[in-house]
Structures are given as C-alpha cells and as structure tokens.
Amino acid sequence: xxxxxxxxxxxxxxxxxxxxxxxxxxxxxxxxxxxxxxxxxxxxxxxxxxxxxxxxxxxxxxxxxxxxxxxxxxxxxxxxxxxxxxxxxxxxxxxxxxxxxxxxxxxxxxxxxxxxxxxxxxxxxxxxxxxxxxxxxxxxxxxxxxxxxxxxxxxxxxxxxxxxxxxxxxxxxxxxxxxxxxxxxxxxxxxxxxxxxxxxxxxxxxxxxxxxxxxxxxxxxxxxxxxxxxxxxxxxxxxxxxxxxxxxxxxxxxxxxxxxxxxxxxxxxxxxxxxxxxxxxxxxxxxxxxxxxxxxxxxxxxxxxxxxxxxxxxxxxxxxxxxxxxxxxxxxxxxxxxxxxxxxxxxxxxxxxxxxxxxxxxxxxxxxxxxxxxxxxxxxxxxxxxxxxxxxxxxxxxxxxxxxxxxxxxxxxxxxxxxxxxxxxxxxxxxxxxxxxxxxxxxxxxxxxxxxxxxxxxxxxxxxxxxxxxxxxxxxxxxxxxxxxxxxxxxxxxxxxxxxxxxxxxxxxxxxxxxxxxxxxxxxxxxxxxxxxxxxxxxxxxxxxxxxxxxxxxxxxxxxxxxxxxxxxxxxxxxxxxxxxxxxxxxxxxxxxxxxxxxxxxxxxxxxxxxxxxxxxxxxxxxxxxxxxxxxxxxxxxxxxxxxxxxxxxxxxxxxxxxxxxxxxxxxxxxxxxxxxxxxxxxxxxxxxxxxxxxxxxxxxxxxxxxxxxxxxxxxxxxxxxxxxxxxxxxxxxx
Numbered sequence: 008x009x010x011x012x013x014x015x016x017x018x019x020x021x022x023x024x025x026x027x028x029x030x031x032x033x034x035x036x037x038x039x040x041x042x043x044x045x046x047x048x049x050x051x052x053x054x055x056x057x058x059x060x061x062x063x064x065x066x067x068x069x070x071x072x073x074x075x076x077x078x079x080x081x082x083x084x085x086x087x088x089x090x091x092x093x094x095x096x097x098x099x100x101x102x103x104x105x106x107x108x109x110x111x112x113x114x115x116x117x118x119x120x121x122x123x124x125x126x127x128x129x130x131x132x133x134x135x136x137x138x139x140x141x142x143x144x145x146x147x148x149x150x151x152x153x154x155x156x157x158x159x160x161x162x163x164x165x166x167x168x169x170x171x172x173x174x175x176x177x178x179x180x181x182x183x184x185x186x187x188x189x190x191x192x193x194x195x196x197x198x199x200x201x202x203x204x205x206x207x208x209x210x211x212x213x214x215x216x217x218x219x220x221x222x223x224x225x226x227x228x229x230x231x232x233x234x235x236x237x238x239x240x241x242x243x244x245x246x247x248x249x250x251x252x253x254x255x256x257x258x259x260x261x262x263x264x265x266x267x268x269x270x271x272x273x274x275x276x277x278x279x280x281x282x283x284x285x286x287x288x289x290x291x292x293x294x295x296x297x298x299x300x301x302x303x304x305x306x307x308x309x310x311x312x313x314x315x316x317x318x319x320x321x322x323x324x325x326x327x328x329x330x331x332x333x334x335x336x337x338x339x340x341x342x343x344x345x346x347x348x349x350x351x352x353x354x355x356x357x358x359x360x361x362x363x364x365x366x367x368x369x370x371x372x373x374x375x376x377x378x379x380x381x382x383x384x385x386x387x388x389x390x391x392x393x394x395x396x397x398x399x400x401x402x403x404x405x406x407x408x409x410x411x412x413x414x415x416x417x418x419x420x421x422x423x424x425x426x427x428x429x430x431x432x433x434x435x436x437x438x439x440x441x442x443x444x445x446x447x448x449x450x451x452x453x454x455x456x457x458x459x460x461x462x463x464x465x466x467x468x469x470x471x472x473x474x475x476x477x478x479x480x481x482x483x484x485x486x487x488x489x490x491x492x493x494x495x496x497x498x499x500x501x502x503x504x505x506x507x508x509x510x511x512x513x514x515x516x517x518x519x520x521x522x523x524x525x526x527x528x529x530x531x532x533x534x535x536x537x538x539x540x541x542x543x544x545x546x547x548x549x550x551x552x553x554x555x556x557x558x559x560x561x562x563x564x565x566x567x568x569x570x571x572x573x574x575x576x577x578x579x580x581x582x583x584x585x586x587x588x589x590x591x592x593x594x595x596x597x598x599x600x601x602x603x604x605x606x607x608x609x610x611x612x613x614x615x616x617x618x619x620x621x622x623x624x625x626x627x628x629x630x631x632x633x634x635x636x637x638x639x640x641x642x643x644x645x646x647x648x649x650x651x652x653x654x655x656x657x658x659x660x661x662x663x664x665x666x667x668x669x670x671x672x673x674x675x676x677x678x679x680x681x682x683x684x685x686x687x688x689x690x691x692x693x694x695x696x697x698x699x700x701x702x703x704x705x706x707x708x709x710x711x712x713x714x715x716x717x718x719x720x721x722x723x724x725x726x727x728x729x730x731x732x733x734x735x736x737x738x739x740x741x742x
Contacts, residue, residue: 043195054374057179076102126653193363218281228309250275262416335722341526351385359660415620489726512726562604
C-alpha cells in the first residue's frame with residue numbers, strides 16, 4: 008500500500024489559474040460539486056415517487072469520482088501550467104468510469120462517462136462489449152487501467168468517502184431518470200466551476216414561489232380589470248371557475264375561446280394548484296418568442312410582491328442559451344426563478360437533450376406546475392407522441408401537473424390516425440364546463456368571416472389588395488424573408504406610417520418596442536390606415552385586434568390562431584380573414600414544412616367546408632394521413648427512445664428543423680463577450696437566431712463558439728433582414 012504521506016506534499020488541481028483567478032484545487036472542486044449535487048438531488052427527492060434516495064446516492068458517488076482522471080501526472084502538469092497545451096492529454100473522465108464499471112456500478116459509470124460529452128446512444132455503446140463507456144483510444148484506456156488503483160488511492164486520501172456498496176435499481180422509467188441525474192451532476196459541476204472563476208450566472212437562487220401570496224395579488228389585480236358589460240362578467244366568471252377548479256388528475260385542459268381572459272384565469276389555477284400540490288415552480292410554455300414579452304409584462308404587473316424585483320420573480324427566457332465551454336458557461340440561462348416563461352422550443356428540446364449544458368436545468372422541473380399554451384400546435388406532429396410520453400412520465404414519477412390550453416383544442420392523444428401508436432390515455436379534467444364555454448363562444452359567432460382567394464397572386468397584387476382593404480390590417484407570411492420583402496414594399500410605396508413589421512429578424516428588445524408601438528396604434532381608434540406584416544409569431548398569445556386579416560395559406564390551426572387577432576373584441580361588424588397563395592418570386596421564400604397542412608386546408612376551401620375550431624381535430628388527422636412519413640418518423644423516434652439512444656433523440660427531436668446560432672447585433676456586447684463579460688439576459692435580448700448554414704453567405708463573424716456578430720446592416724424596422732434585402736436588391740440590379 009502506497010503511503011498517504013507523499014500525497015500531502017503535493018497540491019493537486021482541478022482547474023488551472025487564469026489571469027484574474029487562481030487555480031482551483033482538486034479537493035475544493037470535488038467538495039463543491041458533491042455539496043451542490045446533494046443539494047439538487049435532495050430538492051427533488053420529495054417529488055420523485057420511485058426514488059427512495061436512489062437519486063442522491065448515485066449522483067453523490069458519481070460526483071465523488073467524476074474528475075478522477077485529473078489526478079494523472081500528465082494532466083496535473085498541464086493544470087499547473089508546466090506544459091502549455093489546450094486540452095488535457097489523458098481523458099480525465101475515463102478513470103472514474105473505469106472504477107465504477109469494475110465495481111459493477113453501471114449507472115454511476117454512465118453518469119461519469121456522460122458528464123462532459125453527454126449521454127450516448129446506450130444500445131450502440133453497449134455493442135462495444137468490454138470497451139463500453141470507456142475511451143475509444145486504446146492507448147488512453149490502457150494508461151487508465153495501469154494507473155487506476157494509484158489514482159483511486161490518491162483520490163481517497165484527498166477525499167475520503169464511504170462506498171455505497173450496493174444501490175438499488177431505480178424502479179421507474181429509465182430514460183427520464185438518466186437525464187435527471189445527469190442534470191444534477193452537470194449543474195453541480197458547471198456551477199462550482201463558474202463560482203470559482205467569478206462567473207456565476209446572474210440568476211436567482213432560493214426564491215420561493217410564495218403561491219398563496221401571489222394568488223392574493225393576482226385576485227387584486229384582476230378585480231381592477233373590465234367593466235360592467237356582459238363580456239366582463241363572463242371573464243370574471245371564467246377566472247373564478249379556473250381558479251377554484253378542483254383537479255386531482257395530473258392533466259387538465261382549458262379550451263376557452265378568444266378574449267375570455269385565459270392569461271390571468273389559467274395563472275390563478277396554476278397558483279391554486281401550486282398551493283395544493285406544494286409545488287416549487289411554475290412554467291408557462293408559449294409557442295413563439297415574440298409573444299413572451301406580453302405575457303411576462305402581465306405576470307410581472309400582477310404577481311410581483313412588495314420589495315421584489317420583477318425579473319427575479321418572472322424569468323423571461325426567449326431561447327436555449329447554453330454553452331459547454333468553461334469560459335461561456337456563465338452565459339447559460341437556467342430555470343431557477345419561481346415563475347418561468349419560455350418557448351416550446353426551449354422547453355421540449357431541453358427534455359429531449361443529451362447534452363450536459365442543456366440538461367443542467369432539467370432537475371428544476373420535478374414538482375412543477377406547467378402550462379402549455381396552444382398545446383397541440385406547440386410541436387410538429389411527428390414530435391407530439393414522444394413529448395406526450397415524457398409529459399406522462401414527469402406527471403406520474405416526478406410530481407408535475409400539466410395544464411394544456413387552446414381556443415381550438417385537439418385531444419391529440421386520442422386521434423384516430425395515431426391509434427397504432429398506442430399513446431397513453433391518462434385522466435384529463437376540463438377547467439371550463441360546456442355551459443360556460445357555450446356562453447363565451449357566442450362572441451365568436453360572426454366575429455370574423457373566412458374567405459379564400461383561389462388564384463395565386465403576385466407580390467405587387469398582394470401589396471395593393473392589402474393596402475386597399477379596411478384597416479388596421481394584419482398580414483401573416485410563411486417565412487421571415489417574405490414578411491420583410493412585403494413590409495419593405497409597403498414602406499416604399501405608401502410610407503412609414505402605413506406599415507409595421509414583426510418577426511424573429513428583430514432582436515427581442517426591438518420586438519418588444521415594436522409590440523408596444525403596435526398596441527398604442529391599435530388603441531387609437533383614429534389610426535386605421537396601416538398594416539402589420541408579420542410571421543406566425545403573432546398567431547397566439549398577443550392581445551392584438553385588427554379589422555382585416557390576411558394569411559398566406561398554411562394550416563387550419565394557424566388560420567384559426569391568426570383569426571384570433573382579428574376583431575378580437577367584437578368591435579367591427581364586417582371583419583374578414585383572407586387566405587391566399589403567392590406566385591413564384593425570386594425574393595419571396597416558400598416554407599416547405601407547411602406543404603402538407605397547406606394542402607389539407609386548400610381541400611377544405613375547395614369543398615366549401617365551414618372554417619371553425621371544431622374542424623381542428625379532423626385537420627390534424629388529415630395532415631397525418633396525407634403525410635406518408637409522419638407515422639414512420641413517430642415510430643422511429645419511439646424506437647430510439649426505447650433503445651435509450653440519447654444522442655440520436657437529441658439530434659432528431661428538433662422543434663424547429665434547423666441548426667441555429669446566436670448572432671449579436673450590438674458590437675459593444677460582442678466585444679464584452681469576447682473578453683468574457685456580459686450576461687445571459689443581455690445576450691438573449693440583443694441577439695437573433697440565424698441558421699448556421701448562412702454563416703458564409705451572410706458573412707457572420709464568429710466571436711466565440713456558438714456566438715456570431717452580424718456584420719451587415721440592421722435596423723429596428725426589418726431587423727437583420729435589412730442587410731439581406733439590401734444585398735439581394737444589389738444582386739438583382741447587377742444581374
């Protein structure tokens with residue numbers, strides 16, 4: 008046995024020194040990670056019905072050995088700065104994984120193996136036999152095997168720990184479980200490292216939900232809304248019904264129509280359930296980034312208590328902002344506020360992820376109340392069954408309660424076309440009874456007439472048609488570029504005052520300013536001769552009410568949602584909602600993702616079927632039947648999940664089917680991030696998401712991994728599309 012005395016003569020490191028911060032000792036880092044891992048697992052143990060302490064035991068021992076390989080002398084030479092190379096020469100993850108495999112602790116081995124590179128495709132990895140969950144470089148593996156006992160001895164001197172010789176197997180669904188324990192370990196690892204380097208993410212730690220107090224505040228806020236008219240009385244009744252609903256199931260739905268006060272009514276229900284279920288957090292999941300601000304503003308007005316900072320109570324998360332790099336982890340957005348408003352993309356792609364940087368916030372979800380607005384339209388059809396599976400597991404095993412809402416609700420888990428998938432059929436309660444819903448629905452009658460322009464029209468014809476229709480007008484196009492092109496044309500022909508533009512080409516900060524200006528114009532009864540040109544980002548959740556609507560033909564559900572922004576409050580007697588197709592054009596871009604849905608809706612128009620919310624279920628069925636690949640893709644995703652192919656699921660479960668990167672508009676912010684300054688809130692408010700494939704074509708300038716600078720023209724009207732259109736126009740002139 009090697010004498011421990013020689014280990015006391017050396018200082019072993021986990022992280023190197025930088026210009027501003029000293030090195031971090033191995034003991035300090037392991038201690039910090041273990042403490043945080045235990046904190047995170049303890050917080051969720053009471054919500055994990057099948058754990059019985061297993062989560063804490065596995066995560067604790069994994070945290071204990073997760074960096075064992077850093078004790079290798081060759082790695083210590085680099086960490087101490089004696090050798091100047093970018094990466095450690097010996098894979099520091101391999102040693103911990105090897106120790107656990109030798110002791111037949113597969114769960115802990117997988118966790119250590121995954122804490123940097125992410126959860127692998129388990130079935131594929133197991134096919135490697137004796138080399139499973141080990142480094143693929145045979146020389147590295149041999150080196151680890153030779154030094155493993157020595158490293159473990161050294162480690163035990165520095166970090167004494169009693170082995171849990173046998174830990175019971177988790178008696179529940181394994182895939183969510185593995186994502187959950189990796190979440191706890193990764194967050195503990197990333198957070199401890201960030202703290203040492205003075206880059207702890209500026210997010211709220213320890214803020215309590217205080218659901219009872221916030222419900223009282225919301226009651227007071229709602230009491231000041233509305234008037235003495237019948238519709239206001241109905242909204243108050245809707246609020247009280249939702250707030251006081253007795254729900255014991257893990258799922259409920261709210262299918263109230265447009266203008267029924269769903270934002271505050273559902274929040275009252277969420278808070279009441281949070282009280283009853285002793286929940287720790289509320290999530291509001293919305294379909295589009297552009298509508299987050301309106302909901303956030305309402306919640307901050309209604310729910311923030313005296314002495315609190317609004318951004319610390321209601322977190323506004325526009326997109327997935329997360330990084331693996333040590334130097335960028337401080338920019339990662341987490342789920343640590345008591346109330347989180349985020350997008351379907353960010354929420355569901357987190358659940359689907361295998362990456363530590365993304366999954367690190369997943370452990371905040373157990374014991375939460377989750378509201379999914381426009382639930383059937385939050386995800387592509389091919390992703391709904393797998394997401395539904397996860398939602399049921401999180402409800403049954405992790406104490407999550409789900410509220411699904413829409414003005415045109417589809418019970419997608421009961422769809423005839425998905426019978427072969429055998430989706431779970433849990434008890435689902437309705438917050439709004441049929442009698443109240445019928446009374447609310449009477450305001451939907453004759454609110455808007457649906458029309459279809461059968462022949463495709465040119466860009467110029469569209470602009471003239473829209474401009475000559477009663478205003479204010481809403482025009483929704485299928486792509487960001489098409490919206491920018493038409494908005495620019497309206498601007499050039501009719502002037503600045505006749506057009507507004509809203510899309511993800513604008514930063515969230517500029518979108519918020521635009522939304523505020525649009526609301527001011529809509530509130531001015533004399534300001535009618537103008538058009539908002541937008542993308543699908545205005546289809547749900549924004550309290551806009553236009554007189555006339557135009558929608559480039561897409562899906563029935565999209566059409567119904569856009570119609571919810573037309574004559575929303577029943578102020579007009581002759582509001583029309585038009586659907587149309589565009590002629591081929593070099594500047595107008597098609598969105599192939601809506602081809603199937605477009606065909607279904609065009610069939611309905613051709614058959615002169617009445618466009619109503621009741622048609623929603625049929626349209627979803629018809630889209631699945633018409634799309635030959637949809638069922639195949641659903642089956643493939645389910646197979647991958649059942650085989651625990653975590654990396655493949657992460658790759659294929661994409662709410663938006665493109666690889667996007669953050670692109671900063673603000674040069675000063677770009678400089679700050681380049682020099683490891685800034686914060687995630689500023690980053691998300693002053694950046695846009697752009698497809699990585701556009702990097703060369705649009706001359707994106709790389710700042711750091713995953714973050715670029717926009718080098719072309721940007722303005723607050725068209726956003727980054729200003730620079731794109733300017734170049735396209737130059738190319739057209741020179742052609």
